[in-house]
Amino acid sequence: MSNTNVQIFDTTLRDGEQVPGCKLNTEQKLIIAEQLDLLGVDIIEAGFPVSSPGDFKSVEAISKIVKHATVCGLTRSVENDIKVAAEALKYAKTPRIHTGIGTSDSHIKFKFNSNRDAILERAFKAVSYAKSFVEDVEFYAEDAGRTDNDYLARVCETAIEAGATVLNIPDTTGYCLPHEYGAKIKYLKENVKGIEKAILSCHCHNDLGLATANSIEGVINGARQIECTINGIGERAGNTALEEVVMILKQHPYLNLDTHIKTEMLYGISQLVSDSMGIYTQPNKAIVGANAFAHSSGIHQDGVIKNRETYEIIDPKDVGVTESAIVLTARSGRAALAYRAKNIGYGLTKLQLDEIYLNFLDFADKKKEVNDDDIHKIIESSRLYKEIVSA
Ligand code: KIV
Ligand code: ZN
Numbered sequence: 001m002s003n004t005n006v007q008i009f010d011t012t013l014r015d016g017e018q019v020p021g022c023k024l025n026t027e028q029k030l031i032i033a034e035q036l037d038l039l040g041v042d043i044i045e046a047g048f049p050v051s052s053p054g055d056f057k058s059v060e061a062i063s064k065i066v067k068h069a070t071v072c073g074l075t076r077s078v079e080n081d082i083k084v085a086a087e088a089l090k091y092a093k094t095p096r097i098h099t100g101i102g103t104s105d106s107h108i109k110f111k112f113n114s115n116r117d118a119i120l121e122r123a124f125k126a127v128s129y130a131k132s133f134v135e136d137v138e139f140y141a142e143d144a145g146r147t148d149n150d151y152l153a154r155v156c157e158t159a160i161e162a163g164a165t166v167l168n169i170p171d172t173t174g175y176c177l178p179h180e181y182g183a184k185i186k187y188l189k190e191n192v193k194g195i196e197k198a199i200l201s202c203h204c205h206n207d208l209g210l211a212t213a214n215s216i217e218g219v220i221n222g223a224r225q226i227e228c229t230i231n232g233i234g235e236r237a238g239n240t241a242l243e244e245v246v247m248i249l250k251q252h253p254y255l256n257l258d259t260h261i262k263t264e265m266l267y268g269i270s271q272l273v274s275d276s277m278g279i280y281t282q283p284n285k286a287i288v289g290a291n292a293f294a295h296s297s298g299i300h301q302d303g304v305i306k307n308r309e310t311y312e313i314i315d316p317k318d319v320g321v322t323e324s325a326i327v328l329t330a331r332s333g334r335a336a337l338a339y340r341a342k343n344i345g346y347g348l349t350k351l352q353l354d355e356i357y358l359n360f361l362d363f364a365d366k367k368k369e370v371n372d373d374d375i376h377k378i379i380e381s382s383r384l385y386k387e388i389v390s391a
Contacts, residue, residue, distance in 0.1 A: 006249060006257050007225040008242065009201065010036050011045040012273060013058070014074055015239050016229035022277040026058045032276060033062045035269050036230075037069050040260040041242075043096060045227075048074040049088035050081040056088050063092035070136065072096040077126035086133035097130040100140030100168065103147040103155050116151055120158045127162035138166035140203065145171030149187045160194040166225060167198050171214055174207030174237060182217030189222040201225035204240045206232060211240040216248055219257055230273040231281050231288065243270060243287040243319065251313060267320035287319055294325040298333025301326050305339050328375070330364035341379065344372050347391065352384050 013029050024032070029046070036044050046062040047055040063071045071092040075081035077099055089095035101122055102111050108119055123139065130137040139159035144152055156167050169188065171181055185200055202218030202225070204211040215226045232241030246261045270288035274281045283290040293316040295301045303310030304324055316324055326336050334357050341348055341356070348356060359378050364370050370378075379385060 003224075004256050004258055005224070006219050006245075006259050007042040007199065007201075008040075008246065008259050008261055009043040009045065009072070009225050009227040010041040010229065010242060011203075011227050011239065012036070012229040012233065012242075013062070014045040014047050015227075015235065016233040016273075017047075017277075018235045019233050019238075019277065019279065022233070022279055024058075024276055026054065026061055028276045029058045030061055030065060032269075032273060033066055035265070035272060037066050038262070039265045039269055040262050041069055042225075042260065043070045043072050045072045045074060045098065047088075050075065050078075050084040056084065059085075059088040060091065063089050063095065066092065070094040070096050072098050072138065075099045075126075075130070077101040077122045079129055082126065082130050082133070086130075089134070094136065095134045096136040096138055096166075097134050098138045098140060098168070099126045099130050100138075100142055101126065102142040103152060104143035104145075105148075106146065107143050116154075120155060123155055124158050124162045127159050127164045131163040135165070137164050138168055138201065139164040140168035140170055142170055143172045144169040144184070145173060145176045145181065145204075149184060149191075152184070153188055153191045156188055156192045156198075157194060160192070160198050164198055166201050167192075168201040168203050168225075168227065169218070169223070170203035170227075171205060171211075172203075174205035174211060176204075176210070176214055178210060178213040178217040181214040182221040185218045185221040185223050199224045201227055202240070203227040205235065206237040206239065209237070211238070212244045212248070215240045215245050219249075220255065231270050231279070231285065233273070233277065233279060241286070242266075247287050247314060247319065250318075263318050264320045287314070292316075293321050293323075294327045295336075296327040296329050297331045298336065301336035301339075302333055305335050328360075328364065328370040329368065330361060332364070332370075337375075340372070341375055344375060346375075346379055346388055348388065349391075352388055355384060356382055 046059040049056040049059045059073050073085035073089050075085045085097050108114050127137055127139050141155050200223040202215040202223045204214040226245050228240040228242040230242050232238040243266045246259050249257045295304050300311045337360050338353050
């Protein structure tokens with residue numbers, strides 16, 4: 001892996017599937033896993049094998065079919081979880097066990113009724129045990145976002161001593177501000193003994209709408225893996241959206257960070273995940289929302305018709321969207337009406353357009369969006385119809 005490469009760790013099938021009511025069956029998971037593999041993600045977190053026989057079966061089945069990506073299974077720092085995950089991953093070409101434990105004072109006190117030293121010991125044992133099954137072991141310090149940096153550095157050192165290859169620094173509750181998360185990663189890069197032996201990973205939740213910004217700050221400060229989900233789905237307000245971080249890195253080449261993602265597949269896989277889980281994607285969702293490349297105000301439409309780049313920073317084809325949409329509403333101008341009318345076969349002269357535009361506005365004031373059928377009707381019912389079609 002080059003130093004500019006950011007590994008994309010997809011957790012749609014594990015953290016993403018934790019969305020209430022969105023459980024997938026093994027067949028659906030296999031279809032998504034196959035597409036993620038083709039998309040070019042580096043790691044697929046296929047599930048939490050000990051959590052249910054169904055999840056075990058899914059992780060095992062995914063391990064058998066994935067051709068390129070590392071397949072990963074989640075565990076707690078519990079021996080049986082790790083043993084079961086290793087069993088579920090045994091057919092994977094490149095298996096990874098993802099084990100860990102809560103490290104914030106809140107987790108140590110309320111979840112484990114424990115103390116910092118005992119947590120270090122459990123972390124060491126879990127990683128060492130996982131290492132007895134697989135070479136590639138990722139350690140997560142749950143609630144790292146609210147864990148003090150000195151202690152977090154000790155946790156990371158312990159995990160590295162036990163053999164961890166990746167250190168996941170989750171902002172589990174989505175609490176950090178981007179500069180704080182970035183500073184945390186920088187602190188760990190500079191203060192953890194042996195850090196050169198491991199990759200730091202960003203795992204950010206979106207409780208304050210900062211998951212993407214935090215992950216980007218993380219990689220700017222030295223992390224080289226981002227954990228994310230398609231459409232940003234996940235617990236509560238969700239996880240970092242894969243399509244967002246990938247396109248940010250692609251559209252800002254001066255950051256000198258890249259991924260292996262085939263971005264033209266992003267829109268299709270977004271639809272697949274949304275349909276399989278029955279979760280509607282908000283229309284204004286960055287990159288993959290229905291309105292991400294739709295223009296409805298007259299000023300914007302005029303600009304985009306003249307040159308797409310006036311109001312678009314991404315070529316829609318780069319993410320698998322066929323073309324930008326010019327949406328006709330009462331806020332649209334003549335340029336947009338002429339453009340859409342031309343697309344359906346009416347080449348309007350300036351004078352014809354002036355008149356048809358008045359009829360259009362009348363119609364558009366009564367309807368939210370004017371579609372191609374409506375344009376036909378508007379033109380057909382105009383006194384200029386014969387003149388327009390005979391031209
Ligand atoms: O958000 C989190 O802390 C997690 C860990 C289990 C990796 O999902
Ligand atoms: Zn998470």
